Amino acid sequence: MNFGAVLPASVIVYDPRFVDHVPSPFHVERPDRLRAIVGRLQKEGLFDDVVRPTPASIADLERVHRPSYVDMFRQLTEGFLDPETAVHPETFEIALLSAGAVLQATRTATREGRPTIALVRPPGHHAGPDYGGGFCYLNNVAVAAADLVEEGHRVAILDFDAHHGNGTRDIFAERADVLYLSTHEYGIYPGTGPAEDVGEGEGRGFTVNIPFGAGCGDASYAAAFDSIVGPIVEAFRPDAIVMSLGVDAHYRDPLTSLTLSSPAYVDLVGRSADLAKAHCGNRFAVALEGGYHLEALSEVVAGSVGRIRDRRVDLLLTEVLDTTVRGRDPIERAKRAQRDFWNLR
Numbered sequence: 001m002n003f004g005a006v007l008p009a010s011v012i013v014y015d016p017r018f019v020d021h022v023p024s025p026f027h028v029e030r031p032d033r034l035r036a037i038v039g040r041l042q043k044e045g046l047f048d049d050v051v052r053p054t055p056a057s058i059a060d061l062e063r064v065h066r067p068s069y070v071d072m073f074r075q076l077t078e079g080f081l082d083p084e085t086a087v088h089p090e091t092f093e094i095a096l097l098s099a100g101a102v103l104q105a106t107r108t109a110t111r112e113g114r115p116t117i118a119l120v121r122p123p124g125h126h127a128g129p130d131y132g133g134g135f136c137y138l139n140n141v142a143v144a145a146a147d148l149v150e151e152g153h154r155v156a157i158l159d160f161d162a163h164h165g166n167g168t169r170d171i172f173a174e175r176a177d178v179l180y181l182s183t184h185e186y187g188i189y190p191g192t193g194p195a196e197d198v199g200e201g202e203g204r205g206f207t208v209n210i211p212f213g214a215g216c217g218d219a220s221y222a223a224a225f226d227s228i229v230g231p232i233v234e235a236f237r238p239d240a241i242v243m244s245l246g247v248d249a250h251y252r253d254p255l256t257s258l259t260l261s262s263p264a265y266v267d268l269v270g271r272s273a274d275l276a277k278a279h280c281g282n283r284f285a286v287a288l289e290g291g292y293h294l295e296a297l298s299e300v301v302a303g304s305v306g307r308i309r310d311r312r313v314d315l316l317l318t319e320v321l322d323t324t325v326r327g328r329d330p331i332e333r334a335k336r337a338q339r340d341f342w343n344l345r
Helices: 016-020 032-043 067-075 091-112 140-150 166-172 218-236 262-279 292-306 327-336
Strands: 011-014 078-083 086-089 117-118 153-161 176-186 206-213 238-247 284-290
Touching: 011 238, 011 284, 016 032, 016 067, 016 091, 016 327, 067 091, 078 262, 091 117, 091 140, 091 166, 091 238, 117 238, 117 262, 140 153, 140 166, 140 176, 153 166, 153 218, 153 284, 166 176, 176 327, 218 262, 218 327, 238 262, 262 292, 284 292
Parallel strands: 011 117, 117 284, 153 176, 153 238, 176 206, 238 284
Antiparallel strands: 078 086
């Protein structure tokens, strides 16, 4: 694996209170996800430069969520946003802290030029202007990106979760100062994100969807990065890159049918960090989203932290199931949909 040039030491944003979030017994989005990540980082000697976040403010939330939704969520001390997204008395406070952690990560990355990783629960990219769901309550990445826009920055959001970030898409669909680019398995929850969805109004061309099918993995993601992700990010010229990192496109994940290996995942993070180093002053922040196989999740996160810090981490889940670019057709559909906006070959 090519570990590239040495980057400045990264920062980890984390709070032990994130493990107190328990949507329901035996829920797949469970505290053990973060326990596994922290344990692996400690084993690798990478759990340092850790800072604890402060909660996001209501004003931070209302840049991307309607006040009526924020009020409803705050007052709903027991109930459900959807059948898989339960609310308990502590949920709002922990969700505020999760949003605050990603906000702090992006501010650190932007102001100090240090790559920053926010290890958070609950995740956020399915939360839209006036709704939650899909294990998400507040859109952590959107809150952080809107804060950067408020300061006059252009932001590229790279969403590598296996599920389309419908909430992030809906929040920024009409914006030209936020590029939202998603790779995902099309046809699974939430059922959104066709290649032909390019945004709305002034935001047309600034929503980019690469809707893969089952079985797509290492070769498909590499081809998509080479022909779509890299060229569009370079042409957009962001001031900062924020990544929604879900590790549920891994071939060991129980919820999806994508087939990324651990080295391919780490390469995605590394290549994105290299884009930030080359084009926007090393302003690169990563926010944890999904990923439900504990070994795969912890291995990819540890490998990604190691890649950013130029520290080798041994990766064991290395089987390559896509060597022939199974996602060639969705890549070509995405390129056709974007040709009016970007010079893609």
